[in-house]
Amino acid sequence: MSGFKKERIEHYETLLREIWIASAKYLGMVSVNLLLERVVWEVSLEYKEIELLQYDQNGISCTRIAASLEENPDLPVEDMFMKFITRYVAILAKLLGHERAEEIKTKLKEEATGISFSTREEG
Amino acid sequence: MDKLITGIKNFDSILGGGIPVYSLNIVSGAPGSGKTIFVQNIIFNSARSGLKSLYLTTISESQFKMVRHLQGFEFFSDDLLGDKVIYGDLGLVLRKQGTDKALEYLTEMIKKHLPNIVVIDSFKAIRDLFPDEKTFKAFVFDLAAALSIWEITVFLVGEYEEQELTLLSEFAIADGIFHLYGQEEKRFQKRFIRILKMRGTSFEQGEHLFQISPVGIEVYPRMRPEGKELRYDVKQGRKGFGIPDLDEMLSDGLLEGTITLISGGTGAGKTILALKFLLEGAEKGEKGIFLSFEEPAAQLLNTARHLGWELDKYLAQGLVDIEFISPVELDVDKHAFEILDMIRRKKVERFVIDSISSFENSVSDIQKYKDYLWALGHQLKRRHINTIFTAVNDDPFSPLIVSKTQISLIIDNVIILRYVEDNSHIKKVLGIMKTRGSDHNKDLREYEITPNGISILGKLDRADMLR
Numbered sequence: 342m343s344g345f346k347k348e349r350i351e352h353y354e355t356l357l358r359e360i361w362i363a364s365a366k367y368l369g370m371v372s373v374n375l376l377l378e379r380v381v382w383e384v385s386l387e388y389k390e391i392e393l394l395q396y397d398q399n400g401i402s403c404t405r406i407a408a409s410l411e412e413n414p415d416l417p418v419e420d421m422f423m424k425f426i427t428r429y430v431a432i433l434a435k436l437l438g439h440e441r442a443e444e445i446k447t448k449l450k451e452e453a454t455g456i457s458f459s460t461r462e463e464g
Numbered sequence: 465m466d467k468l469i470t471g472i473k474n475f476d477s478i479l480g481g482g483i484p485v486y487s488l489n490i491v492s493g494a495p496g497s498g499k500t501i502f503v504q505n506i507i508f509n510s511a512r513s514g515l516k517s518l519y520l521t522t523i524s525e526s527q528f529k530m531v532r533h534l535q536g537f538e539f540f541s542d543d544l545l546g547d548k549v550i551y552g553d554l555g556l557v558l559r560k561q562g563t564d565k566a567l568e569y570l571t572e573m574i575k576k577h578l579p580n581i582v583v584i585d586s587f588k589a590i591r592d593l594f595p596d597e598k599t600f601k602a603f604v605f606d607l608a609a610a611l612s613i614w615e616i617t618v619f620l621v622g623e624y625e626e627q628e629l630t631l632l633s634e635f636a637i638a639d640g641i642f643h644l645y646g647q648e649e650k651r652f653q654k655r656f657i658r659i660l661k662m663r664g665t666s667f668e669q670g671e672h673l674f675q676i677s678p679v680g681i682e683v684y685p686r687m688r689p690e691g692k693e694l695r696y697d698v699k700q701g702r703k704g705f706g707i708p709d710l711d712e713m714l715s716d717g718l719l720e721g722t723i724t725l726i727s728g729g730t731g732a733g734k735t736i737l738a739l740k741f742l743l744e745g746a747e748k749g750e751k752g753i754f755l756s757f758e759e760p761a762a763q764l765l766n767t768a769r770h771l772g773w774e775l776d777k778y779l780a781q782g783l784v785d786i787e788f789i790s791p792v793e794l795d796v797d798k799h800a801f802e803i804l805d806m807i808r809r810k811k812v813e814r815f816v817i818d819s820i821s822s823f824e825n826s827v828s829d830i831q832k833y834k835d836y837l838w839a840l841g842h843q844l845k846r847r848h849i850n851t852i853f854t855a856v857n858d859d860p861f862s863p864l865i866v867s868k869t870q871i872s873l874i875i876d877n878v879i880i881l882r883y884v885e886d887n888s889h890i891k892k893v894l895g896i897m898k899t900r901g902s903d904h905n906k907d908l909r910e911y912e913i914t915p916n917g918i919s920i921l922g923k924l925d926r927a928d929m930l931r
Binding site for chain 2: 371372375376379382432435436438
């Protein structure tokens with residue numbers, strides 16, 4: 342596995358943890374995990390590897406995804422995570438309203454600022 | 465907040481535009497109260513707007529029967545089935561695979577169809593499949609959480625009695641509760657809907673009449689005067705009858721935007737006087753509606769022709785409309801709303817109800833009648849519409865009774881028509897009892913109705929003619 346990809350996965354893991362904490366404040370842990378389950382399912386239609394994302398009431402982990410790079414070094418990590426985060430925030434925006442989602446978005450690092458709020462109906 | 469537009473007649477306006485999207489709603493009511501039709505009407509209307517619905521039956525209603533019954537409604541369309549309206553059987557899963565599999569099945573169905581609306585009918589019926597209330601409660605909360613993340617508006621339909629609405633666990637998770645029920649009145653079986661709860665939007669409280677017609681559900685919002693409705697400008701313009709002596713008695717006509725009661729015994733000329741008021745308006749280009757519970761349009765036309773009035777001409781020009789509603793068919797809850805709707809649409813300036821006694825007789829609850837009249841009166845005033853209510857006085861020789869119920873609070877002007885005896889003759893006299901905010905002539909004047917119209921004669925000069 343290239344060092345660069347490993348770094349990127351660590352970076353996205355941090356980002357996802359921030360999203361998880363920020364959204365748990367509004368939705369509660371149960372709903373956040375249900376939402377993660379939904380987004381995992383949606384993204385898995387394109388990237389099966391996202392099913393390796395681990396999450397429970399204690400948090401979120403990308404360890405198994407990182408490990409899978411050993412067998413699948415060409416996995417487009419950037420695209421997979423960006424699609425995941427985009428969908429997550431877009432659904433959140435619909436469920437909580439754009440104002441709350443914007444608050445969550447501003448807490449995220451620079452990488453998340455380009456996230457659009459496309460939704461199931463619009464998309 | 466985005467709203468799901470139900471498309472049900474007058475219902476979205478009660479909800480301030482529709483049901484908040486992604487809300488979880490309970491539709492409750494006794495069997496036969498119209499719950500299923502109500503929800504089906506919403507999903508078929510939504511389907512026409514491109515939204516997809518997943519309708520899951522459980523164990524109280526067979527899909528086959530439901531679809532067969534729905535075919536009689538205009539909102540139903542075969543073309544939408546399978547594409548925008550998808551039926552599923554949650555009951556089968558619950559019975560065959562157990563309650564644990566229900567959420568799994570639901571999630572799979574959602575993933576497969578990605579619906580905008582999910583209906584479970586009947587939700588109450590599945591309670592019995594759970595071993596105890598605690599397990600069911602856990603299922604309810606899991607269900608609510610699972611559905612909440614799919615951008616879905618949910619309807620849980622159930623045969624709940626009103627007293628259950630605050631007790632059962634499913635109501636704790638509801639964002640909205642619609643309760644449907646019926647009650648018998650004198651001549652009608654009435655159906656009502658009440659919104660008991662609706663998070664995320666303001667709504668019109670109280671019971672709203674609805675009917676199930678071939679179109680589907682049609683709601684008639686409850687009329688009620690609100691604080692804001694009570695504020696209206698008083699205009700100083702005058703509107704006359706076109707009967708010079710009467711207009712003079714009224715100091716040049718009735719004040720604009722006021723409500724006038726013409727009370728009198730049978731045959732005294734209340735209808736004719738009210739009709740003349742509309743015709744005078746039409747002569748000036750003002751639109752008027754004559755809402756008759758007494759005489760059909762043809763009969764009014766005959767009367768007008770006999771008096772040499774050009775009612776036909778004004779009807780043809782659209783300046784006067786006659787709406788006849790048989791008192792036998794009069795459903796105050798429905799018609800009170802329709803009256804206002806008609807006035808709004810037609811931009812009416814003069815309006816007559818002949819007679820409010822028919823209104824009164826058709827309502828079993830007299831307080832309800834007063835509330836309607838009060839609400840109607842204030843809305844008419846707010847729109848600056850000159851209104852005449854006629855009322856039948858059961859004792860044609862007594863001027864003291866204006867109407868059975870005390871409606872004087874909303875009445876600005878009162879004109880009394882009565883009979884007097886004079887030397888073995890019956891004469892008609894007219895008097896103005898009250899004109900709010902204006903002076904008026906206090907004389908009692910004789911009048912007659914002849915083929916030349918209404919003529920106001922001299923002052924009654926002998927008090928002994930009054931009993």
